[in-house]
Structure formats: C-alpha cells, structure tokens
Amino acid sequence: MLTVNLLACVAIVMLAALIAAFLLSLYLAKARRRFEEHRMAMQYALETYQREGAGPAADYGPDSPSYGFAVLGFLLPPVGLALYLSWEGRLPFRAGSVGKGAIAGMAPYTVAAAMLTVMSLIA
Numbered sequence: 001m002l003t004v005n006l007l008a009c010v011a012i013v014m015l016a017a018l019i020a021a022f023l024l025s026l027y028l029a030k031a032r033r034r035f036e037e038h039r040m041a042m043q044y045a046l047e048t049y050q051r052e053g054a055g056p057a058a059d060y061g062p063d064s065p066s067y068g069f070a071v072l073g074f075l076l077p078p079v080g081l082a083l084y085l086s087w088e089g090r091l092p093f094r095a096g097s098v099g100k101g102a103i104a105g106m107a108p109y110t111v112a113a114a115m116l117t118v119m120s121l122i123a
Contacts, residue, residue, distance in 0.1 A: 009117040016110050023081070023106070027099055034092065063091040066098075073101025080105060 073080025080102025087095035 006121055009121065013110075013114045013117060016113060020103075020106050020110060024103055027103055030088070031096070034096070063093045065093045065096065069094055069098040070101035073098040073103075074105035075101075077102045077105040077109065 069080075069083065073083070080098045084095050084099035084102060087098070
C-alpha cells in the first residue's frame with residue numbers, strides 16, 4: 001500500500017516537473033525570437049542615430065512591461081498563464097511580464113507539493 005502511494009506521489013511530482021520544463025522551453029524559444037527582433041531593432045536605431053544624429057523615441061504604444069502583472073502571474077500562476085496566452089500576440093511586452101511571473105510562481109508550488117508529499121509519506 002505504501003509503495004503504491006509512493007509511486008503515485010513520485011509520478012505526480014515528475015508530471016509537474018515535466019509540465020514546468022515544457023512551459024519553460026516554450027517561453028525560452030519565444031524569448032529567443034523576441035531578443036533577436038529587439039537586437040535587430042536596436043541595431044537599426046543605432047545606425048539611424050549615427051547617420052542622422054538623433055534616434056527614434058522609445059514608444060511602446062498601449063503595451064509596456066508591467067511589474068504588477070508579473071506579481072499577479074507569480075501569485076496566481078494559472079491566471080498568469082491564461083493572460084500570457086491571451087496577450088502574446090496583441091500585447092507582447094505585457095504578456096512577457098505576466099509569463100515570467102507565472103513561470104517563477106510555479107516553482108514554489110511545485111516544491112511545496114513535493115514537500116507535502118514526502119511529509120505525508122513519513123508521517
């Protein structure tokens with residue numbers, strides 16, 4: 001009986017770790033593409049500045065990075081993931097903030113679940 005419970009708990013923890021790794025890999029792939037786009041934009045801005053003596057102003061428009069949404073994603077990772085998926089096309093900077101918070105917020109929940117599982121098996 002104890003062996004079955006232990007195997008079930010280990011399977012749950014491993015599944016959570018796999019899901020976290022999968023989401024992290026998706027995020028890193030998107031971040032790599034976004035970084036390359038920003039690098040090219042910065043290179044263009046630098047060339048424009050050197051050529052004309054003045055660069056374009058940084059204008060995010062209605063979208064901008066947000067610490068508030070990063071904290072929301074950290075405290076409520078499922079909500080952060082849902083917001084990230086709904087905003088990734090329309091508001092990429094805000095979606096990036098909430099996505100980073102959601103990924104960072106999954107770690108404490110995973111560690112807490114693993115600790116509770118081990119403590120329930122010991123007790």
